[in-house]
Structures are given as structure tokens and as C-alpha cells.
Amino acid sequence: MDVLAKVRNVPDFPKPGIQFKDITTLIADGAAFRAVIGMLADRYKGARITSVVGIESRGFIFGAALADRLGVGFVPVRKLGKLPADTLRRSYALEYGEATVEIHKDSLHSGDRVVVIDDLLATGGTLRAACELVEELGAHIEEVWVLIELAFLPGRDKLSKWKVHAQAVVEGE
Secondary structure, three states: HHHHHHOOOOOOOOOOOOOOEHHHHHHHHHHHHHHHHHHHHHOOOOOOOOOEEEEHHHHHHHHHHHHHHOEEEEEEEEOOOOOOOOEEEEEEEEEOOOEEEEEOOOOOOOOOEEEEEEEEEEOOHHHHHHHHHHOOOOEEEEEEEEEEEEOOOHHHHHOOOOOOEEEEEEOOO
């Protein structure tokens, strides 16, 4: 399936010059969404994954569906202040400022094998912070999976420590 054919491009969102990749058109198409989750499940069915880690918010959509298909737990990585129990947190640089993500301290353990999921790999800051949190809890990252990679941005460079798979790659905008 051509993932990019199912994703809507929204020019100048959230600011001028940005070509936003809107996945709502893909997930609204039941057959397309089912196909993506099927590809994910086929990719990881023999990998002995014990948990799926999804990054807020669109990583929740794909991650929770995959966890259900694999029969394993789902672990959310959320923006600062959204998780109710004890957390670990990691901050990362944005174009203008800083952001922070958190994970529950008791969500993963040594020996866990996880796949970390998000919808888009752009600059890589959020994914790197999430992966560092997963490893701080002692879990092993089998792979980082994204629906779309913007290859013209340096995101993959920030993730060189981990195996990364992009379902679709955008070479230039």
C-alpha cells in the first residue's frame, strides 16, 4: 500500500513553510488503517515484543492497535504533566525552546523487549527522548517504527543508536 497516497498534505500548518503530514485521512479509511496495522503486526509477530511504546499523540493510534494485535501491553510516552503516577522525564530542544516527555517509572522493566512507535520522524528530538526513557527503565528497544520519515531533516541522525524503520519516506519537500 502507498501510505503517502493516503496522507493529506496541509500547506503552511502549523506555520508558514511547513508541509504538514495529516494522517487523519489514512486512519479514517478503514481498509488503509487495517492494512498499516497488518503490516506492523506481520513485522513484529516473531520478535518476542513484550510491550509497545507509543508517543503522544498519534503514536498512540498505531501503537495501541499493534499492542492489541500482538497481545501485549501498551506504554504511553506523554507530554509533561499528563501522567498521574511517578515518572521519568526527558527534555529535548525544539526550534524555539524546549519540550519534555514522560513515562511511568513502573511501565517497563529489565528484559522487556519493545518497539517504539510514532507517526512521523522529522528532527528526531521526541523519539530520541522517548528511547532514552525506555532504556533508562532497562528495556531493550527492538526497533523504532514510524509511519513517515522526512528524510530531508536530520531525525535519523539523532536515532543512530537504534534500528529505525519508516513505512514511507519523503525525500524532499
